[in-house]
Amino acid sequence: MAAKQNNAGSILDRITDLPVRKRRGRLKVFVGYAPGVGKTCAMLSDAHEEQKEGIDIVVGYIEHYARPYTAALLEGLELLPYIKISNKESSTKEFDLDQALQRSPDLILLDDLAHTNAAGCRHKKRYQDVEELLRAGIHVYTTMNVQQIESLTDIVYSITGISVNERIPDSVFNSADQVELVDIEPDDLIGRLNKGKIYPEEENTQAHLFTKENLTALREIALRNTASQLNRIAEQISEQAITNEFDTKEHILVCLSSAASNKKVIRTAARMAAAFHGHFTALFVETPEARELTSKNKAELRENLRLAKQMGAQIATMYGDDIPGQIAEYVKTSRVSKIVLGRSPYKRRGLAKSNVMDKLTALLPNIEIYIIPYTQSSFYKNAIKYTQDGSHITIFARHERHIVIVEISDDGPGISSEEVKVRLFEMFYTADNIHGDGRRGLGLGLSLCKSIVNAHGGTIGVKDNVPKGTVFYFTLQAEEVNVHE
Incomplete structure (x- = not known):
């Protein structure tokens, strides 16, 4: 493993020596609905056009799976050497963030935004590498599949039966300055797979994803989410001159718990906040009973808090015995417009769910309350x-x-x-x-x-x-x- 990846002094020296840039870099994301639709090729083709305009471009990391047409598009572009990360069992090649910062091109190309870096890299995820590049003023082109967006995890699993392990927070996708959907008909994509143009035969572990029904459903999700992001970008541009917007924006509040089902409630609330382009807060009401939570419940609560933060929520905590009263107090003082609650199949000790709803309705007659029930x-x-x-x-x-x-x-x-x-x-x-x-x-x-x-x-x-x-x-x-x- 290269020493410079862990040498804090060296990293600081390198960053200090970088030329000063006036503005943050811009992020363009090439989105597909499945592997093999042509995201990397589209990114490389755009890079060649930019290069003709005199833009200084470096390829940071590309997954080409020995595809000849992808390798051909790499010709004429400067390739940044990979960093080798070794451990007891194996060695892997990773994107060299430090060298990229030192090289400081105008634009850098990075495949697979949701990639998990090997142990020993400075950041756990590639999207964190991208964030550091953007802060340094370097523009980034990158690729991803729509099923890697965190809030879509449950929906994608229900369609495909496949758990997506490498994901990105919605906030990363939503922060993109440009989004380009790379599209292809499902039948044509299946044809590519059958001809071995997507994976070498021995590496094809996702064949069960490539059914027409799965691909059609994923394509629809990709179209819808890309359109939403394009609308979001357009609105952000038109709202740049507007100040003091808090009074007119929706404010979505999700209530946290230690239930495993709370994750679906959080993702639902996050999608709602995104749809309304509103503020998003996750509230936990800590009662004396919280001290009696089991180790498993405490771990689940920590996971739910982590997910809420990752989905872009501001975390708030209230203390007291009266859960509806504490929620209502926070809603009134923080200008919340919509509340999202989960409905558990179990009754909490001494507190029936219907009582929570009745009290909240009485305390907050003008607030919309959404219950995510068991079907x-x-x-x-x-x-x-x-x-x-x-x-x-x-x-x-x-x-x-x-x-x-x-x-x-x-x-x-x-x-x-x-x-x-x-x-x-x-x-x-x-x-x-x-x-x-x-x-x-x-x-x-x-x-x-x-x-x-x-x-x-x-x-x-x-x-x-x-x-x-x-x-x-x-x-x-x-x-x-x-x-x-």
Whole structure:
């Protein structure tokens, strides 16, 4: 391992000797929806055009997987030597950040923004290397796949069944000055794979990703997120002259807990904050009970705090026994406009979730509150609520290949109108008939279920039960878990 990567004095000397730059570097990200769409080639082609204009360009690190057309595009560009990182088991080649800073080109090319550096490099992740280059005034071109954005982790897994280990915080993607979507038809991409143009045959470990259904869904996500970032960039440019914007911006608050499911709530709130271009805060209310958390729960809470910070949230802590009261106090003093809460399947000791909602609604009548519920709850409640006395309700789940199917059926009077079946999942829609006890909902429960299931790549519906009654069902991607953890 090269000594200069760990020599603090040498690093400081090198940075001190760098020419002074007046402005921060600019970041351009080439985004694809899967490996092999042509991100690296697009980046190299743009670099050649910039070079013709007299721009000083250096290739910092490129993954070409022995692809001849990628190697051909490297010709004529200066290649920065890699740094060799060695350990007991193996050695790897990494981007040499110190040498890049010393060379100080106008523009540097770096593949794979989400890459995890080998132990011994100054930064753990490549996007942290990029941040240091930008601070030094060096422009950066880089590449990534859309599934590597942190807030999309759950959605991508529900579509592909693949866990993406190398990810970047949303804030890194959102900070890009330019974004270019590199697109190709899914059928053409599959053709490239089959011809060995993406990976050498012995290195093709992602063949199961390359189905037309997976690629089509990932392509849609890439198109949507790239368009959102382009809109964000345009708005930032138009808002540069606007000052004192805090009063008019949305402020999204997510409530933290030690539950593993809190991660999905955090990611949902982060996507909401991004959609509204608003401020994002994560609040933890520390009660006396927090001292009794198990080691596992404390570790989970730390992970949730880390994720919230990574997603761009400001962390805030309130202390007291009255959780709704502490949340309300923070909301009023910090100008929060929307609250995002998770719904746990368990009741906290001495505090029912309904009481939290009731108190928050009473304390904050003008604040929008979003609950991220467990999908099954509205199904169960509807089955119980609208089934006559003496009828039976059956809950059945089965596993078919990579799909879990859950059905809640009853033998009540059923739903005779086809129009009702079609519209039942629409927001604020309720059937015309009011049941025997006069109960009638607001038409939100099933609509929320549909939104959640669809967001996770599932399907939802209703059908007749034979010989009578109704069956509500939904499907989700199966996930393997270790029951001993």
